[in-house]
Amino acid sequence: MLKTFPKKHLAAVFMAGAAISVAAIFSPSSDVEARRLSVSLDLETGQVTEQPASARLQNLSESAPEPVIDETAELAQEGGEENLESMEAQSLRKEIVEDIALVAEMEQKKQESQLTWTDYLVKSGDSLSGLFKKAGFSDGLMLSVIHGEGEADKIQRLYAGEAISFATDGEGELAAIRLQRSRLESLLVERTDTGFVGERVIREPEVRNTFAEAEIYSSLFGAGQSAGLTDKLTMELAGIFGWDIDFVLDIRKGDRFSVVYEELFLDGEKIDNGRILAATFHNRDRELSAVLYTDENGVSDYFAPDGRSMRKEFLRTPVDFARISSNFNLKRRHPVLNTIRAHKGTDYAARTGTPIKAAGDGKVILAGRKGGYGKAVVLQHGNNITTLYGHMNGFTPGIRSGKYVKQGQIIGYVGSTGLATGPHLHYEFRVNGAHRNPVTVKLPDAAPIPKARLAHFRAATNGMLAQLETYQDTRRITLARGE
Numbered sequence: 001m002l003k004t005f006p007k008k009h010l011a012a013v014f015m016a017g018a019a020i021s022v023a024a025i026f027s028p029s030s031d032v033e034a035r036r037l038s039v040s041l042d043l044e045t046g047q048v049t050e051q052p053a054s055a056r057l058q059n060l061s062e063s064a065p066e067p068v069i070d071e072t073a074e075l076a077q078e079g080g081e082e083n084l085e086s087m088e089a090q091s092l093r094k095e096i097v098e099d100i101a102l103v104a105e106m107e108q109k110k111q112e113s114q115l116t117w118t119d120y121l122v123k124s125g126d127s128l129s130g131l132f133k134k135a136g137f138s139d140g141l142m143l144s145v146i147h148g149e150g151e152a153d154k155i156q157r158l159y160a161g162e163a164i165s166f167a168t169d170g171e172g173e174l175a176a177i178r179l180q181r182s183r184l185e186s187l188l189v190e191r192t193d194t195g196f197v198g199e200r201v202i203r204e205p206e207v208r209n210t211f212a213e214a215e216i217y218s219s220l221f222g223a224g225q226s227a228g229l230t231d232k233l234t235m236e237l238a239g240i241f242g243w244d245i246d247f248v249l250d251i252r253k254g255d256r257f258s259v260v261y262e263e264l265f266l267d268g269e270k271i272d273n274g275r276i277l278a279a280t281f282h283n284r285d286r287e288l289s290a291v292l293y294t295d296e297n298g299v300s301d302y303f304a305p306d307g308r309s310m311r312k313e314f315l316r317t318p319v320d321f322a323r324i325s326s327n328f329n330l331k332r333r334h335p336v337l338n339t340i341r342a343h344k345g346t347d348y349a350a351r352t353g354t355p356i357k358a359a360g361d362g363k364v365i366l367a368g369r370k371g372g373y374g375k376a377v378v379l380q381h382g383n384n385i386t387t388l389y390g391h392m393n394g395f396t397p398g399i400r401s402g403k404y405v406k407q408g409q410i411i412g413y414v415g416s417t418g419l420a421t422g423p424h425l426h427y428e429f430r431v432n433g434a435h436r437n438p439v440t441v442k443l444p445d446a447a448p449i450p451k452a453r454l455a456h457f458r459a460a461t462n463g464m465l466a467q468l469e470t471y472q473d474t475r476r477i478t479l480a481r482g483e
């Protein structure tokens with residue numbers, strides 16, 4: 001396959017791989033509040049490679065010396081020794097593999113070029129039969145497609161907004177159907193000698209790690225936008241640090257953050273953001289860092305560099321978009337009974353139907369009516385802590401005594417059952433049976449990385465954290481020089 005590869009193109013690929021390390025990192029202007037660049041991070045070695053898109057394109061168009069084809073061909077075959085390869089070798093190998101695939105695709109396209117493709121957008125109300133008719137094919141043919149091998153029958157599941165394409169050969173016979181479900185997923189049904197065969201085709205987006213940083217002038221979201229972050233990504237960033245920083249009360253002008261996150265590309269075009277891999281937040285005089293780590297069970301979560309969880313064992317507030325309508329107060333006059341009666345929890349006013357989340361992992365010990373609390377859930381957690389959720393409108397299906405719930409899992413919805421003047425959540429937090437103020441009680445940290453896993457955790461995350469540091473330093477030097 002490599003023999004048929006256009007030599008000039010391979011040379012250009014080789015150069016692109018080699019040129020990455022000399023590409024400029026930052027734009028020289030200093031008045032830009034925030035900036036981004038594409039980076040490749042090697043988690044094992046901590047090596048970093050910057051690759052601004054413009055530098056890549058330039059180098060592809062430049063003439064290049066004769067490449068060492070033998071070596072690169074070897075690299076392309078050494079899939080089993082990935083960890084030992086250098087960053088350059090890996091990216092070079094990847095490019096070559098991609099280009100071999102490209103050539104294969106071109107050859108296939110040549111064969112397919114005898115086929116004529118006709119595309120239709122699936123609209124609401126369209127049926128497969130109707131689309132077959134539009135393309136000039138019968139219901140009988142449609143049935144033999146549906147009854148084909150593999151996933152051919154899945155062609156019946158059509159959704160508005162998808163695109164369906166029919167391929168006819170030189171004789172006008174149906175040769176293939178492609179149903180494009182999304183940018184990444186399609187269903188291809190092809191005619192073979194033994195009938196139609198369907199296959200789900202999934203494309204993997206290319207993941208590029210990107211660095212961004214911003215200083216907060218007015219708001220967190222304003223800073224995020226100036227750094228090129230979507231609001232969704234900024235929300236995720238706030239979610240990571242939200243256990244330690246109150247983004248409403250604690251944020252000050254001059255606070256800043258740095259973040260390395262994934263960008264997903266398809267055919268060179270950005271289609272989405274991936275995960276935040278590491279981030280640092282400078283809030284007034286403290287600096288918090290978090291790094292994403294996936295444990296041996298495949299569960300990913302954010303941890304401080306020393307292995308402490310970024311999360312607490314409990315959510316401070318089990319409802320979003322709510323305001324405190326009544327505080328914990330042991331001498332309160334009850335609004336319905338009009339007598340002095342301790343208010344042993346916190347009330348959060350919210351619309352009826354607002355989801356209520358389990359504050360922490362635990363076991364349901366009550367999900368039902370409980371006097372003045374109305375419909376209520378009580379959860380038993382570790383450390384002899386229980387939480388209670390009152391006046392609920394209803395429970396999430398499956399929430400009943402004996403069931404285990406995870407932190408953040410929706411257990412039911414805000415209502416006004418029991419003794420309540422309006423829709424709100426009454427939330428109680430008890431330690432060893434004693435009521436504590438849910439707003440001020442000190443919340444224990446969620447479980448840290450177990451001691452036995454610490455070495456693995458450090459090995460897996462040190463490179464990423466070092467890179468975050470390197471970017472910040474480079475940025476500081478650039479600023480100090482007044483560039």
Ligand SMILES: [Zn+2]
Nearest residue numbers: 345346347426
């Ligand atoms: Zn209450």
